[in-house]
Amino acid sequence: MLKIGAHLSVAKGYERMGKDALYIGANTLQFFARNPRGSKAKAADYNDMSKFKELMRENHFAEIMAHAPYTLNACSPDSNLRALAARMFAEDLLRMEYFPGSFYNFHPGSRSNQEEGVAVDQIAEMLNQVLFEEMHTTVLLETMAGKGTEMGRRFEEIQAVIKKVRLKDKLGVCMDACHLWNAGYDVVGKLDKTLEEFDKVIGLQRLKAFHLNDSLDGLGLHKDRHAGIGMGNMGAEATKGIINHPALKELVFILETPKDLDGHREEIDFLKRAYKWQE
Template identity: 60%
Template sequence: MLKIGCHLSTSKGFKNMGKEALEIKANTFQFFTRNPRGSKAKAIDEKDVAEFLELAKENNFTTILAHAPYTLNACSADENTRAFAKEVMEDDLARMEYTPNSLYNFHPGSHVKQGVEVGIKYISDLLNEVLKPEQTTTVLLETMAGKGTEIGRTFEELQEILSRVRLSDKMGVCLDTCHVYDAGYDIVNDLDGVLEQFDKIIGLDKLRAIHLNDSMNPFESHKDRHATIGEGSIGLEAIANIINHPKLCNLPFFLETPNELEGHAKEIALLKSIYKVV
């Protein structure tokens, strides 16, 4: 069974996100924990969450993925911005326990000319402060395209963060197909080689989710512009290889393509039609 979903709006609550996912034949979804460009988080409606959990159980949903706001920069040069990142992540992880055993993804951040080493230390320090032994949520570092001073453009940078986190069992990686392709990992012509690199440097056991996106820009462009599945420089054949790869096919895939719900429904139908794993 293909584990597939897209990004849905949290404005109508968890139960309605679950219903929207079912409408487009998805069995999971991604959502922002709060305003993606701000700090405000909607109050948790426990009744709504309980109804969603029942809906998810009845319809065999797989793991859902929460996405931290884009404003969270754990390695900023500004102390107040780092303090904000800690406050947001602590609050998000507490809220995530309403939907146990879920995934929480965040962009490692931009070191803003401080240097990668300094940025990595800030990120790992924050994770060591906010992660709790009792939490059921797995926190994911997202692979990045390498714009500006982004951290996470290489597998080595992600591993350096992971190696410094004490509660390593609470951590994983979300691989974004557009980002890694734009960063210079050739998943079109050498998917096996890229996965071998990932396994050697990080370990495939740490790969917990995939953002399934085509790319508007060419290989190694460091641009990070997502395209609809099959309409970018990665292409449908490479996407098919990714979702059918024996080391990837059982992971949850999340679309972040430039589409509305109807467009995502078409993409999901297309992906299901080329998914060959029994």
């Protein structure tokens, strides 16, 4: 079964978001846990969340994913911002316990003028602070494009963080096609080589999810401009190759493309038809 969804809005409620997922033909989804450009989170509506859980159960949803806000920077030089990141992270993990077995994805952060090793220590320190033994959520570090001083553009940076985290069994990785391409990993022509390198450095067992998109920019340019499937420099065949790769076919795939609901519906229909591992 192809586990396919898109990044959807939870602004009108969890149940509405779930119905949007069904409309586009999805069986999973991603949403921002709070204001993506700020730090505030809406008060939990457990009645709405319960209806969403029932909708997911009835429609056999795969694992869903919450995305941390872009403002969460675990390796900021500002200690106050790092403390804010830890607080938001901890609050989001507690709320995600209402949806056991889900993913919480975050960008490792930007180190600014700090050394890479310092940033690694700071990210790991936050994770050691917020992860707890009883949690039922898997935290995913996202592979990044490498804009400026962005952490996570190389697999070695992500592994360096994982190595310093005590509760390693709570951690996984989410690949992003556009980010990988812009970081210099050729997922178009050398997907096998990219996955072999990931397996050697981190281990494929940690790979849990994949953001699907195209890129407006060329290989290794360290930009982060997503395009619709087949509407960028990577091409639709690259996405088809990703979802059909034997090592990836059972991952959760999330569309992060600049499309509305109807656009996502068309993309999901295309990917379902392209998927070779039908039941």
